[in-house]
Amino acid sequence: MQKSQDFSKYLFLFRLLLSMIIIYNLTIYYMDHSFLVWLIFFITMCFYVAMLWSNFRLTIMHIVIFTVFLFSMIWLSAYISKEPQDYNSVLWAWFVILSFISSREQKVATVVLIIVGLVMLNSGLDNGYPYSLIIVLASIYFGIHSLSRYIRVLKINSEQLTELEQVHLELQRTYKELQDSTVQSIRYAALTERTRIAGEIHDGLGHHFTSLIVQMQALKWMIKQDPDRAESTVDQLLDVSRQGLAEVRSVVKDWSVHEGGVEGLQELASQITHRAGLELHFDSQGTFSIWGEVIDSVLYRVLQESLTNIIRHAEASTVDVTITETAQHVQLSIADDGKYRREHPLQYGFGIQNMIRRCETIHGNCTFAARPQGGLWIKVTLPLSNTSLPKN
Template sequence: MNRQTPARHYYKKLVPSLILILNCIQFLSHPAKADPILLAFVFAVYLAFIWVIPYVASTAVILCIFIGLWLLTDFFWAVSGQEQGAAYFLIVFLMIYAAFRLPSRLSLIFTACLIGGNILLLSSQGGSLNTIISNISIMLGLYVLFSSMRFRREARREAERNHAELAKMHVQLEHAHKELQKAHAELQEASVLSLRYAVLEERTRIARDIHDSIGHELTSVIVQLQSLPYILKSSKEDSEKVIQNVLSVARECLQEVRSVVHQMGRSESMVGLTALRGLIHQVEERSGLHVSLDTAGLSEESWPPNVSETIYRILQEALTNIIRHADASHAAAVISNDKSHLYVTITDDGLFTGILTYGFGLTGMKERAEKAGGSLTFSAVQPSGLKIELSLPLMTTNKEQKDEQR
């Protein structure tokens, strides 16, 4: 399109120039009353007008040039005294060029003025009514013809512009469609990754629950079964009591397994000091470990559900580890709180002297504390033993509230 534009502009100037030159030669070869020099001068002005007018941008200046050419042509007509001929040809040429070059309304007004001036000149020179009507009809017909050509050309150009804009919009829409497809694929991939992460997190939670609850109960079963042969030798009543305890713990393990498998909600039995005292009582009864609970620094016992479960599970795992690994005879739990935090300290008199190995149990305890927004630390007790210090915020965060709702 851009390569053809200069050639098209050259063609628009060349064709009317050739028409002017050929008609000028024809009129000069058949001179009438017109002065040949004046005739050549007027045609030369028109020829210059054809090559200069495309470079004029102002509509007012173009209109002034058209009016000047019209006045020059009327002067030439009046001087030459010709009723038909070169002057009439130039007026018609000027009218046709105005139909293409001037805006629609201006070209119509200018053509009306040309026709009016032509009528006055013909009347002043004694032209007949038929001649006047014939000239007017020819000018009107030519104006309608070339105006319609101009309108069709402008309509075609507008259609081409609209087509180009539609093609551009089509390309943009295709690009946007590809971007949306890419974003959709990325969203699907992110959804799959999010689902995998949620499944992995749920598996980790279930594994931690099994380790903390069922592992604790099975440790109690193992301890009581290990002591059963010695109790059988000493007392039949004590052996029956141990067997009943083992059965009771086994049933509780089964119930815990069912709870985990069916992904039931948090157990209401893991709420408050009552649950902690019950846990300590079970540990003392089944393992022989003496556990003391100090709540003197506790101002209230109303805790959020996530805090209650976290304390219960961490105390449960801590006591299980003491039974398994510490070889301790005594453990102590101290619970206190202030306006914003709850503090739990668990100590034992076991064999720990400072070298701590993080297994699944200790790691799970830290993860539970951090998930609840708190912290968990381990340190040695002199001369031996392990101290576990837990700090939990009492205010439930927005993230935890959403987890609670889920």
């Protein structure tokens, strides 16, 4: 940008210098020639000055017309004065202007420039061969062409610099938006993690604490009324506490790592149903791929919550767990023979809502239906991710 401003100053000084030379020539002509010849010269120079200070771009037609006009003025001044005229001062300015125009690759301007140069050399033959004039004309021509190329390169560099500055500003805006998006993502991840932990605590530990509270409330009455039964209840409380402790350890282990796949689900179902005294029918049909941590975690927690709800509310004696896999989905089915009937609407508590939310998070679904013979049927369908490994 600084170079562009410097060039503008140099261009202004060049125009000013050339204008002063024209004014000087006008003064000399006025002193040495008649008023009519001077007037012709004045009109010609006015065209020069107008072209110098305007941003008007000369076309081929303008160049030809003005060249014809210039030679006509020279011929007219010579005809009026009836004596030879030194018209090189008139041609100098036009030669400089044509050099600028020819630097923009206008071939007609180059041809006209050569004609003007030859006319100037011809006028200097009276004093011998004009070596110095040839050198001056060549210096002006090549100097102006070099300056014009420098100007074009400077303009291109200035445009590229402006474009780079715009790209830099755009990158800064994009970086700021990315930072804001990252902060929002971190906040969302933290909120999601809190919700997940809340579900883990509810699914895994809630029923143990509920059982402890109910039995401890009854224990207070049993100690006075039935000490033998109170002692038995204490043993039950210890068993529930141990189960709760085991569940805490299981949850902590699951937050770090737990066995995935069909084997992990079968082990979980066997442990829970064995502690609750339920009969388990576990069926895994076909071959299975390695699902990945996300699907493993969802299936594990949904099965855990389903079995916990069966123990708490269903009054069931048998649980059927079935797992199947197709090319696009894995399905988990949990059915019990409990007291649930179609006539009674299902209560969507926190546990069931958490199961649905887990499935929908990975674009799956979780449905609930009553079995014809009684009991609840839960069906979970999850899409297999592209990162699942091939089937064994």
